[in-house]
Amino acid sequence: MTDRKFNQLVNFHTVMTDDDEFMLDAYLGPGSYETRRMTRDNLRLSRSRKYLVPYYSNGLTQQLYGLILLDGVESVARAFFTVPNDFGSGMTVSPIINPLTASGDLIYSIQVDYSDIAQTAAVTDDEVEQTEAITASQINLISNLALSAPFRPSLAQISFTRHADDVGDTIGASVYLLGFQIAYTADS
Amino acid sequence: MANVEINELSVEHTTLAANDLLAVDVPIGGGEYELRKIKGQNLKLARSRSFHVPYYDNDQDQYLYGVELADGVSRQVTGAFQIPQDYQGTMKVYAIINPAGNTGNMKYWFSVRQGGVGEAYNAHDYTISDQVEAIAAGLNLIGEVSLAQATAGDFVTLGLVRLGGDAADTINAAVYLLGFYVTYTADN
Numbered sequence: 001m002t003d004r005k006f007n008q009l010v011n012f013h014t015v016m017t018d019d020d021e022f023m024l025d026a027y028l029g030p031g032s033y034e035t036r037r038m039t040r041d042n043l044r045l046s047r048s049r050k051y052l053v054p055y056y057s058n059g060l061t062q063q064l065y066g067l068i069l070l071d072g073v074e075s076v077a078r079a080f081f082t083v084p085n086d087f088g089s090g091m092t093v094s095p096i097i098n099p100l101t102a103s104g105d106l107i108y109s110i111q112v113d114y115s116d117i118a119q120t121a122a123v124t125d126d127e128v129e130q131t132e133a134i135t136a137s138q139i140n141l142i143s144n145l146a147l148s149a150p151f152r153p154s155l156a157q158i159s160f161t162r163h164a165d166d167v168g169d170t171i172g173a174s175v176y177l178l179g180f181q182i183a184y185t186a187d188s
Numbered sequence: 189m190a191n192v193e194i195n196e197l198s199v200e201h202t203t204l205a206a207n208d209l210l211a212v213d214v215p216i217g218g219g220e221y222e223l224r225k226i227k228g229q230n231l232k233l234a235r236s237r238s239f240h241v242p243y244y245d246n247d248q249d250q251y252l253y254g255v256e257l258a259d260g261v262s263r264q265v266t267g268a269f270q271i272p273q274d275y276q277g278t279m280k281v282y283a284i285i286n287p288a289g290n291t292g293n294m295k296y297w298f299s300v301r302q303g304g305v306g307e308a309y310n311a312h313d314y315t316i317s318d319q320v321e322a323i324a325a326g327l328n329l330i331g332e333v334s335l336a337q338a339t340a341g342d343f344v345t346l347g348l349v350r351l352g353g354d355a356a357d358t359i360n361a362a363v364y365l366l367g368f369y370v371t372y373t374a375d376n
Contacts, residue, residue, distance in 0.1 A: 047273065047274070047376070048273055049272070049273045049274070050270055050272075050273055050341055051269075051270050051272065052268060052269050052270035052343065054241075054242050054244065054267070054268065055244075057244065061247075062244050062247075062266060063266075064264070064266055064299060064301075064345060064347040065309055065310075065345060066268075066309075066345070067244075096343060098309045135306075137308055138303075138305075138306050138307055138308055139303050139304065139305050139306065139307060139308070139309055139343060140305070141305045178268050178309070178343055178345065179268050179270075179343075181270060188376070
């Protein structure tokens, strides 16, 4: 058997509809295959996916390089997202911080509340408050808050607070929020 | 060669990890098939994908038909997105302009900056400045910018400035930004 580029296969079958079935030989070991019939929707590829959820300014000022989280005061940004239909497992939420040339310790808290779209399930509340060192002149992805029980379809609300009025926040300057990264394992 | 029902397959193989192997029968003509072995996550389907990036309002007036870029003054609206994990190639970014029936030339500046975690937010800068583009009465995609160094997972910040007070801007009315439009080739 020879391995060939998949684009050769694509040339034969450019489209599959919902009801199409195809034959797939599962590789069981050296020289051992078993032919199985499946549909497109049952192909689970477990790819890693990430996407950015925009913030709602919540009255804060914005710049080209992000939402301003001022020094010396408490600033709260919010966002909403839905758990994607291809969600498989392992979802995390991470604020994306652009400090420009500033550095130091950031005191912050992040809270994610989620339930099913119709709000018939109990709301799950995941939250963390902590300190994180911020590196100057680069994008900082902070606090991978792992959601404890995400499911689809869920509507989630993010609340992110910079506690710059806390003496432990030593940056001494504004930092800028670009949004929130959602990362998860998809089923496709 | 027996067919295994799909529900049995779902139980036995609900996911394919990065290094799992599967095999596909590829028709090679004359009723013949050739067995090829591939990894699930190496399926490269080269589909065309597009998505919309919402604007951050930047305290501009918003309407059902978009955020206002007034005539006679300079107005900036921003946005941000993350390059998808299924990025394979040829990513382009546009601004979506609704002129509300007005026409003329629009002068603008379009900032498109890309950076990954640990990089400066503007590590890759594709900004185009002092552009003049004819605006038709309907929806317009303007400022086509190609992200030649796009990398899956990087963050892209966007900023569109209408230079409505410039003599080269001849629309003589407000136009409205609906957001930004991204196209690319995906690997699945």
